[in-house]
Amino acid sequence: MPTIKEIAEMANVSRSTVSRALNNSGYVSEDARKRIEKVIKQTGYVPSEHAKALRTKKTKVIGVILPTIQTETSSKVVAGIDQVLANQGYQILLANTHLDREKEMEYVDLLKVRQVDGIILIATNTEDSLAKKLEELTIPVVVIGQEFEQIPSIVYDNYQAGRDVVSYLISKGHRQIGFVGVDEKDQAVGYLRKQAYLDEMETQQLSVEDTWIQRGVFDIDSGYDAAKRMIQHSNQRPTAIFAVTDRLAIGVMSYLKEVGLQVPKDVAIISIGASEISQYTVPALTTVDYHNEQAGIKAAEQILAYLDAKKISKKITLDYRLIIRNSV
Amino acid sequence: MPTIKEIAEMANVSRSTVSRALNNSGYVSEDARKRIEKVIKQTGYVPSEHAKALRTKKTKVIGVILPTIQTETSSKVVAGIDQVLANQGYQILLANTHLDREKEMEYVDLLKVRQVDGIILIATNTEDSLAKKLEELTIPVVVIGQEFEQIPSIVYDNYQAGRDVVSYLISKGHRQIGFVGVDEKDQAVGYLRKQAYLDEMETQQLSVEDTWIQRGVFDIDSGYDAAKRMIQHSNQRPTAIFAVTDRLAIGVMSYLKEVGLQVPKDVAIISIGASEISQYTVPALTTVDYHNEQAGIKAAEQILAYLDAKKISKKITLDYRLIIRNSV
DNA sequence: CTGAAAGCGCTTACAG
DNA sequence: CTGAAAGCGCTTACAG
Numbered sequence: 256m257p258t259i260k261e262i263a264e265m266a267n268v269s270r271s272t273v274s275r276a277l278n279n280s281g282y283v284s285e286d287a288r289k290r291i292e293k294v295i296k297q298t299g300y301v302p303s304e305h306a307k308a309l310r311t312k313k314t315k316v317i318g319v320i321l322p323t324i325q326t327e328t329s330s331k332v333v334a335g336i337d338q339v340l341a342n343q344g345y346q347i348l349l350a351n352t353h354l355d356r357e358k359e360m361e362y363v364d365l366l367k368v369r370q371v372d373g374i375i376l377i378a379t380n381t382e383d384s385l386a387k388k389l390e391e392l393t394i395p396v397v398v399i400g401q402e403f404e405q406i407p408s409i410v411y412d413n414y415q416a417g418r419d420v421v422s423y424l425i426s427k428g429h430r431q432i433g434f435v436g437v438d439e440k441d442q443a444v445g446y447l448r449k450q451a452y453l454d455e456m457e458t459q460q461l462s463v464e465d466t467w468i469q470r471g472v473f474d475i476d477s478g479y480d481a482a483k484r485m486i487q488h489s490n491q492r493p494t495a496i497f498a499v500t501d502r503l504a505i506g507v508m509s510y511l512k513e514v515g516l517q518v519p520k521d522v523a524i525i526s527i528g529a530s531e532i533s534q535y536t537v538p539a540l541t542t543v544d545y546h547n548e549q550a551g552i553k554a555a556e557q558i559l560a561y562l563d564a565k566k567i568s569k570k571i572t573l574d575y576r577l578i579i580r581n582s583v
Numbered sequence: 584m585p586t587i588k589e590i591a592e593m594a595n596v597s598r599s600t601v602s603r604a605l606n607n608s609g610y611v612s613e614d615a616r617k618r619i620e621k622v623i624k625q626t627g628y629v630p631s632e633h634a635k636a637l638r639t640k641k642t643k644v645i646g647v648i649l650p651t652i653q654t655e656t657s658s659k660v661v662a663g664i665d666q667v668l669a670n671q672g673y674q675i676l677l678a679n680t681h682l683d684r685e686k687e688m689e690y691v692d693l694l695k696v697r698q699v700d701g702i703i704l705i706a707t708n709t710e711d712s713l714a715k716k717l718e719e720l721t722i723p724v725v726v727i728g729q730e731f732e733q734i735p736s737i738v739y740d741n742y743q744a745g746r747d748v749v750s751y752l753i754s755k756g757h758r759q760i761g762f763v764g765v766d767e768k769d770q771a772v773g774y775l776r777k778q779a780y781l782d783e784m785e786t787q788q789l790s791v792e793d794t795w796i797q798r799g800v801f802d803i804d805s806g807y808d809a810a811k812r813m814i815q816h817s818n819q820r821p822t823a824i825f826a827v828t829d830r831l832a833i834g835v836m837s838y839l840k841e842v843g844l845q846v847p848k849d850v851a852i853i854s855i856g857a858s859e860i861s862q863y864t865v866p867a868l869t870t871v872d873y874h875n876e877q878a879g880i881k882a883a884e885q886i887l888a889y890l891d892a893k894k895i896s897k898k899i900t901l902d903y904r905l906i907i908r909n910s911v
Numbered sequence: 912c913t914g915a916a917a918g919c920g921c922t923t924a925c926a927g
Numbered sequence: 928c929t930g931a932a933a934g935c936g937c938t939t940a941c942a943g
Contacts, residue, residue: 256695258920269930274922281923282928301696305642306920308633309935316676316697324658324665334653337679346697347677348644351665367584368629369644369674505863532860535833586936597914602938609939610912634936637919 257298265298266290277302308370317558318366320350320359321377326473327530328547332377332399335551343559345372356380363388373558375399375551381442395561397554401443402570407561409553409571411545413443413527416575417451417497420525420543424495425459427583429523432456433467433493435481435503448499448527467493471503478506486514494522495583501528501542508536508582523583538581545575585626593626594618605630636698645886646694648678648687649705654801655858656875660705660727663879671887673700684708691716701886703727703879709770723889725882729771730898735889737881737899739873741771741855744903745779745825748853748871752823753787755911757851760784761795761821763809763831776827776855795821799831806834814842822850823911829856829870836864836910851911866909873903 259277263270268287275281276291283291294300308314317340321329337347348371350362359378363385366374373394378385378401389396389406398408424432434452439445449468456463466488471477478498486492498504504526508518516522518538526533529544553571561567587605591598596615603609604619611619622628636642645668649657665675676699678690684707691713694702701722706713706729717724717734726736752760762780767773777796784791794817799805806826814820826832832854836846844850846866854861857872881899889895 259922260920270921271923271930271932272928275929278922284928287929301692303637303920304697305633305636306935307922309631309637309920309937310922312935314633323662324652325655325662326658327653330652330654330658333677334651334679337652337677341679346693349661349665349675349677351662351669364629365674369632509863532863535837535860535864537865587938588936598937599914599916599939600912603913606938612912615913631936634919635938637921637936638938640919 256303257300259300259302262291262294262298262300265294312370314370314372315345316348316369316371317345317555318348318350318362318369318371318374319377320352320362320366320374322352322354322359322379324349324351328528328545329377331547332551332554335548335553336375336555337551338548339552339555339559345559354379356382356385360385360388363392367392367394372562373397375554375558378403379441395558395567397557397567399550399554407557407567407569409550409557409573411443411550411573412575413447414451416527416543416545417448417499418455419577420497420527421452421455422459423541423577424497424523424525424583425455425461427495427523429495430461431467431491431493431495432461432463433469433485433489433496434463435469435471435478435485435496435498435507437470437472437499437503444499452497464489464491466490471506473500473502475502475506475509478503479510480506482507482510486510486516492522495519496522496524498524498526501526501530501533501540504528504540504542504582505532505536508540519581519583525583529578533578534580536582541578541580541583543575543577546573549573584631585628587628587630590619590622590626590628593622640698642698642700643673644676644697644699645673645883646676646678646690646697646699646702647705648680648690648694648702650680650682650687650707652677652679656856656873657705659875660879660882663876663881664703664883665879666876667880667883667887673887682707684710684713688713688716691720695720695722700890701725703882703886706731707769723886723895725885727878727882735885735895735897737878737885737901739771739878739901740903741775742779744855744871744873745776745827746783747905748825748855749780749783750787751869751905752825752851752853752911753783753789755823755851757823758789759795759819759821759823760789760791761797761813761817761824762791763797763799763806763813763824763826763835765798765800765827765831772827780825792817792819794818799834801828801830803830803834803837806831807838808834810835810838814838814844820850823847824850824852826852826854829854829858829861829868832856832868832870832910833860833864836868847909847911853911857906861906862908864910869906869908869911871903871905874901877901 352358374396377399436449437445469481471481527543533540680686702724764777765773797809799809855871861868
């Protein structure tokens with residue numbers, strides 16, 4: 256790959272002129288421009304991004320930190336981000352934390368060193384140390400999925416969605432409703448969805464047995480286990496269960512099937528996620544669609560707006576949609 | 584962020600010495616090293632990767648070009664790549680082609696400009712123009728999923744897997760076997776799997792009606808449509824169908840269900856993919872597991888080996904495994 | 912063991 | 928309209 260110096264020599268101009276022609280900045284005579292373009296075409300020359308970055312401090316790269324690439328949620332978000340970024344000539348530098356919170360912090364530093372123009376963080380926690388690190392950043396950052404005080408974020412309305420879901424169950428005649436959640440350190444998925452469940456039950460003056468509330472992690476098996484504990488240890492069996500993710504719901508269903516309980520006749524199931532698989536379970540899962548691509552799109556737009564020196568919203572709350580199918 | 588110059592001043596040494604201390608190259612007195620380390624700790628200094636890249640021509644970034652991030656296959660491969668790369672301090676620069684072949688070429692150029700240390704390409708075609716571009720690359724490249732003459736590649740044994748699958752169907756007593764494939768331009772998925780089907784049928788002296796061979800794209804709906812065409816237009820209805828991907832198979836199943844045909848009693852179904860969803864369809868899908876993470880892991884290892892000046896295998900053929908469930 | 916100097920490939924005031 | 932020069936933040940022979 257030739258350098259700007261060689262291009263300049265071949266076109267019989269100075270490097271400055273080549274640079275101006277390249278960036279359409281300042282004056283370049285028609286004549287010079289023609290010669291330069293010809294040489295560039297001939298050689299297939301493309302300027303080095305690193306040299307550019309060193310001078311201009313802009314890299315046209317956005318760092319994306321995510322807990323795992325292996326879920327539909329993440330890949331949809333990344334697809335959304337990529338869609339708007341690619342359009343503007345930006346690329347994504349990927350940082351996969353494998354759900355390791357330490358790494359979430361480490362990668363912020365690493366991306367800083369790589370001098371990315373901005374960072375999008377699909378967050379799983381809201382620890383103060385993380386918040387502080389993000390606030391100290393001199394490059395724009397947008398958080399997806401969790402809410403921070405001082406950081407622009409794209410959030411799903413977890414609380415309202417949770418209440419809607421439980422309220423829907425109640426409207427269908429259910430009074431005994433179980434809950435399968437996750438660790439409440441996960442503010443969005445763990446805490447808010449559980450709080451919504453509790454509040455809606457209380458508002459509707461429905462009581463809740465302790466055993467109706469179970470906790471799993473983000474996989475199918477733990478949903479199975481949670482359902483098992485719930486069914487085996489409850490005095491009154493719930494007639495409906497709200498699982499906070501589709502995978503948990505699928506695990507719950509598979510346990511119910513195993514012990515001969517029919518969905519939705521004996522136990523109704525509802526969840527949040529709208530994963531592709533949710534429409535092919537039997538029965539098809541009633542679930543909430545969170546528009547994950549939108550989250551990615553919005554996040555990328557926010558970053559770009561910031562880089563463009565436009566104002567940036569502190570917080571964007573995304574829409575959701577209850578998809579009614581056959582599990583309730 | 585301070586620069587090496589400021590660190591040098593604060594530690595009362597030259598930039599050269601700081602650099603040597605940083606990279607553990609050449610001699611640095613204990614005394615100087617101590618002072619430098621102290622200053623670095625104080626300031627949180629980290630050297631600029633761009634400046635480094637400009638000098639050393641190494642970026643510690645590997646470009647990954649993929650057709651879409653939104654499939655399990657891709658995200659598993661990326662997870663595999665990331666796993667070994669992250670370990671060695673490398674990061675992934677993502678290039679998503681959205682199945683656009685033009686972009687596959689464009690991104691190779693783009694990544695070249697970004698001076699990535701290597702490229703991993705999850706390929707969907709084997710066009711000569713692509714091959715030539717890859718051969719001309721001065722950085723190491725590994726292709727996953729397709730086979731090129733001169734380029735190191737990681738391939739699945741599509742032909743053998745296809746034959747195994749059809750042979751399994753035959754061993755179960757099926758004689759009339761349909762096929763749902765994709766565009767044969769996709770050498771691996773389109774051409775080889777179809778050829779395997781044809782060859783196995785011929786070897787076993789089984790005849791094939793034209794209408795038994797249908798083509799879809801990579802989604803569920805087109806599997807549905809393909810099954811519809813097959814069932815509606817065939818003189819003899821196949822008693823088994825080989826769909827080249829899980830999604831196609833799921834589409835096929837949903838059409839069969841719609842017209843009241845039972846799986847596997849009336850029509851058996853088998854496919855390739857082993858996606859997570861395949862175990863939760865009803866009945867659970869008999870399918871082939873291709874070990875996608877392994878493909879990513881191997882590819883990353885190959886790139887690293889090359890960068891380490893070790894020899895690199897021209898071609899690695901991955902293992903597969905038939906998962907027998909209830910759709911046959 | 913250490914530092915001065917050159918150079919990686921660009922961009923950007925500045926002078927003409 | 929154009930070019931010489933400086934500088935971005937590093938590393939690396941080289942001389943001492």
